[in-house]
Amino acid sequence: MANLSASDDYFRFFGLEQQFSLDLSALDQAYLAIQKEVHPDRHARGSDTEQRLAMQMATLANTALQTLKNPIQRGLYxxxxHGVDARLETNTAMPAAFLMKQMEWRESLxxxxEDLGALEALAEEVDQSKRDILTEITQAIDGGKNYTRAAELxxxxxxxxxxxxEIDDAISALV
Structure with a gap:
């Protein structure tokens, strides 16, 4: 059965290196291998303990997959x-330049x-900003092990x- 002792570290659970830049196909392969091993149908004739353990492992695999697949959740994880709490609920402080950009985007939206072309251009600008921040997060975590900076990003x-x-919703309303 899958390594339950690795359940405190989703990366180790899947046999992956603990880093932000992740090979998603390797993650999917590791997930499928574990699910194949722990699927409840494979343990239908097992003891109650074996069935319960298989269910726990399947649930853990699902939770770990969803966490690691999503870049934001993976970064927060x-x-x-590494002992850094992003304090999402209480720390909303952002650099002034970031806040100004947010205000500019909101005004533009x-x-x-009612202008599909302008909304699509705004969506591309926001998407580029997202890619840039993901690159910075990768550098902060994988390059510098700077988890405090990563949490800010x-x-x-x-x-x-x-x-x-919100932009996607506005575009959808026009099409």
Whole structure:
């Protein structure tokens, strides 16, 4: 059965290196291998303990997969593993330049909510900003092991992700 002793570290659970830059196909392969091993149907004739353990492992595999697949969740998880709490609920402080950019984007969205081309251009700008921050997070975590900086960047990325959804909704309303 899968390594339950590795359940305190999702990366180790899947046999992956603990880093932000992740080979998603390797993650999927590791997940499928574990699911194949612990699938409840394989343990239907086992003892109650074996069935319960298989169910726990399958649930753990699902939770770990969802955490590691999502870049924001993966980054927050890495920060947590290294003792840094992003304090998402209480720390909303952002650099002034970031806040100004957010205000500019919001104004642009409000002013152009009926202009599909302008919304698509705004979506691309926001997406580029997201890619840039993901690169910075990769450098902070994988390059510098600077989990405090990564947590700051992840807080900003949450804002960007939420705004990107608002743009998607505005575009969907026009098409």
């Amino acid at each position: 890495l920060c947590q593993l 409000e002013e152009r909510e 992840l807080r900003g990325l949450l804002f960007i992700d939420k705004f990107a959804l």
